[in-house]
Amino acid sequence: MLKGQGSILNPTVMAALVAACVAMLAWPVNDWLNRRRDRALRTERVSDVQRALLAEIRAHVVALEGQRLDASERVALLDSLHDQNRIPFVPAQANDRIFSAIIEDVHILPADVIDPVVTYYRQLSIMAALAEAMHKQANTDHARAVAMFGDYLELSxxxxxxxxxxxRLLMTSVFFGEDALRQMLDEEKAAVLAARQAELSRLASSLPAELEELRARLNTRFSDRSGL
Incomplete structure (x- = not known):
């Protein structure tokens, strides 16, 4: 009876039970493997995006460093443009191609990296718009165009x-990891806070003496006027 067709010990029933158990155990394992694979793919994608942005930004930063002018050089250049009645040609920038291509994925970057990266590319966008407006202005108001070029240099x-x-943040994240980036920023914030607290303590300690000195000056001034 135990080995009958309806018995739980029937080979067919046992095989079905084993298959059901395997399927039940396999589902969470497969789910875990899929999530692990997705995390690995996401990590790889984040690394690829950061490295691509790092290369693009570094190339332009090197170019900007080579074009950098100090205050006296900027003044001399603007004076020369005024005297010669000309405006330098600023070519259209192509320093945001990678960012434009991955802008839909920018949210996958570490949170501490997103804002500095977006700020940098926003600066490039403003520079491009100003350069275009400057060239148009040069045909009608040269002095205004020169002033706009001065603004362009400041934007640079x-x-x-x-x-x-x-x-700095991308390199830390790429080569040392997001945890190292967070630790670095936390330490910098702590250092800034400590410096502010030290300055407040210094001001608090010197304030009584400064008030006493001010009181003495006022008393002296009042005494001098009383003797008139």
Whole structure:
């Protein structure tokens, strides 16, 4: 009876039970493997995007560093443009092709990297718009166009600084990992906070003496006027 067709010990029933158990156990294992594969693919994609942006930003930052002018050189250049009645040609920039191609994936970057990267490329966009407006203005108001070129030089300096910051964070994230990036930023914030607290403590400690000195000056001034 135990080995009858309806018995649980029937080979067909046992095979079905074993298959059901294997399927039940395989589902969470397969799910775990799929999620592990997805995480690996996402990590690889994040690394690829960061490395591509790193290469693009680094190339332009190097170019900006080579074109950098100090304050006196900028003044001399703008004066020369005024005197010669000309405006330098600023070619259309092509330093955001990679960013434009991956802009839909920018959200996968580490949170601490997104803002500096977007800020840098935003600077490039503003520079391109200003250069276009400057060339149009040159035909009608040369003095205004020269002033706009001065603004363009200042924007170039800002783009250089934001690009250097983006490079610093990208390099830390790519070569040392997101945890190292977070630790570095936390340490920098802690150092800034400590410096501010030290400055506040210094001001607090010197304030009574400064108030006493001010009181003494006021008393002296009042005494001098009383003797008139």
């Amino acid at each position: 300096e800002a783009a250089l600084e934001s690009g250097q910051e983006a490079l």
